Amino acid sequence: MTELKVFSLNVWGIPYISKDKSLRMEALAEALKSKDYDIVCLQEIWDTNDYELIYSKIKSRMPYKYYYYSGLLGSGLCTFSKWPIVETFYYKFPLNGYVHKIHHGDWFAGKGVALAKLEVNGKIINVFNTHLHAQYCQENDEYLSHRLSQAYEAGQLVRLGSEGSALTLFLGDFNSKPSDICSKVLRTIPGLQDAFIHYENDSDYGTNETTRNSYTPPEVLRRNPFGGRLDYILFKSNSQHEAKSLKYGFALPDRIPNCDVSYSDHEAIEATIELKEKATKTPHQHEDIQEVLHHSYNICDNGLREVANKLRHLKISFLVLVALLAACVLVQIDKDHHFSSFIWFILYFPQFFLLAVICFYYVLSWIEFQSLCGFQNSLAVLGTPLPT
Numbered sequence: 306m307t308e309l310k311v312f313s314l315n316v317w318g319i320p321y322i323s324k325d326k327s328l329r330m331e332a333l334a335e336a337l338k339s340k341d342y343d344i345v346c347l348q349e350i351w352d353t354n355d356y357e358l359i360y361s362k363i364k365s366r367m368p369y370k371y372y373y374y375s376g377l378l379g380s381g382l383c384t385f386s387k388w389p390i391v392e393t394f395y396y397k398f399p400l401n402g403y404v405h406k407i408h409h410g411d412w413f414a415g416k417g418v419a420l421a422k423l424e425v426n427g428k429i430i431n432v433f434n435t436h437l438h439a440q441y442c443q444e445n446d447e448y449l450s451h452r453l454s455q456a457y458e459a460g461q462l463v464r465l466g467s468e469g470s471a472l473t474l475f476l477g478d479f480n481s482k483p484s485d486i487c488s489k490v491l492r493t494i495p496g497l498q499d500a501f502i503h504y505e506n507d508s509d510y511g512t513n514e515t516t517r518n519s520y521t522p523p524e525v526l527r528r529n530p531f532g533g534r535l536d537y538i539l540f541k542s543n544s545q546h547e548a549k550s551l552k553y554g555f556a557l558p559d560r561i562p563n564c565d566v567s568y569s570d571h572e573a574i575e576a577t578i579e580l581k582e583k584a585t586k587t588p589h590q591h592e593d594i595q596e597v598l599h600h601s602y603n604i605c606d607n608g609l610r611e612v613a614n615k616l617r618h619l620k621i622s623f624l625v626l627v628a629l630l631a632a633c634v635l636v637q638i639d640k641d642h643h644f645s646s647f648i649w650f651i652l653y654f655p656q657f658f659l660l661a662v663i664c665f666y667y668v669l670s671w672i673e674f675q676s677l678c679g680f681q682n683s684l685a686v687l688g689t690p691l692p693t
C-alpha cells in the first residue's frame with residue numbers, strides 16, 4: 306500500500322502585474338520547505354526565477370523537478386516530486402483565446418497539459434497538470450467553446466495516456482466549478498474521481514474569490530462571498546489497483562505569517578491518495594458520458610456558428626475594401642496629375658493596412674473554425690451522433 310500526499314496551487318505569478326509577487330513566492334517556498342509532500346504541481350509560474358527559488362528551498366525533500374516551456378510566455382506549469390521523474394510530455398492547446406484580447410493574455414501563454422511519469426516503489430504514476438482558459442464574464446462567456454475544447458483534449462490525453470500506470474493524478478486550475486460542463490468532461494471522459502471529500506458545507510471550500518483571500522475584490526464578495534471551487538485534484542487507478550482519497554483540504558493558512566496578504570489569489574489544496582493492489586476488478590461508477598458528450602456537442606456547435614458568422618463578416622469587409630480600392634485606382638487613372646504622390650499614399654495606406662488586418666484575423670478565425678470542427682468530429686466518434 307502506498308500513500309501519496311499531493312499539493313496544487315495557481316500561484317498568480319505574472320511578472321510586474323501580480324501583486325506582492327516576490328513576497329508571496331518567498332513565503333510559498335518556505336511553506337513548502339516545511340511540508341512533506343510527495344508531489345507538488347503549480348500553475349502560473351511565468352517567471353523561471355520563481356521556479357528556481359522554490360526548488361532551492363525544497364530540493365532536499367523533493368529533488369526531482371520539471372518546468373514545461375511553451376509559447377511566448379511559457380506554460381506556467383511545473384512539477385516537483387519526491388520520486389524520480391522518468392518521462393515527461395507536453396501537449397499545447399490549439400485553441401486558447403484571441404490575439405486581439407491583449408488585456409486577457411491567454412493567447413500569448415502556451416497553455417496545455419503537462420505530464421510527468423513518476424516511479425514510486427516500482428510502480429508508474431502519471432501526474433498531469435493543467436491550467437484551462439480563464440472565464441472573464443459569467444454572463445457572456447465568449448471562451449466557453451475554447452475552454453471546453455481544452456477540457457476534452459486534456460481528458461482524452463489522460464484517458465489514452467493512463468494505460469499501464471498504476472495511478473493517474475490530474476491536478477490544476479480548471480477555471481470551472483464542479484457542476485460546469487468543462488469539469489464534467491474532465492471527470493467523465495477519462496473516468497477520474499474527485500479527491501474532494503464531500504463535507505456538510507461544500508461552499509466553505511471555494512478556491513477562488515472567497516472571503517478567505519485578501520485579494521478578492523469587495524464587489525465580488527458582495528455578489529458571492531463563497532467564490533467557486535476552480536482547483537482540483539482528480540485521480541484514477543488501473544484495473545489491478547484501487548485508489549481512494551483519505552484526506553482533502555486547504556494546504557496553507559489564509560494569510561502569510563506576520564503579513565496581511567494571502568499566498569495567491571487562489572487557495573492551495575492538498576489531498577492524500579491511498580493506492581493498493583486488489584484481487585478482483587470492480588468497475589468505477591461515473592457520470593453519464595452520453596449526456597456530457599451531448600451537452601459538449603451543442604456548445605461546440607454554437608461556437609462553430611459564431612466563428613462562421615465572424616468569417617462571413619470578414620469576407621464582406623474584405624470585398625467592400627477591395628471594391629473601394631478598385632474605385633480609388635480608377636480615380637487615380639483619371640486624376641493622377643491633380644494630386645501629389647503623398648496624397649495618393651495617404652489615400653491608399655489605410656486601405657491596405659485594413660486589408661492586411663482583415664486577412665490576418667481571417668486566418669486566425671479559420672484556424673479556430675478548423676479546430677472546433679476537429680473537436681466536434683471527435684465528440685461524434687465517442688458517441689454523440691452528427692446531425693442529419
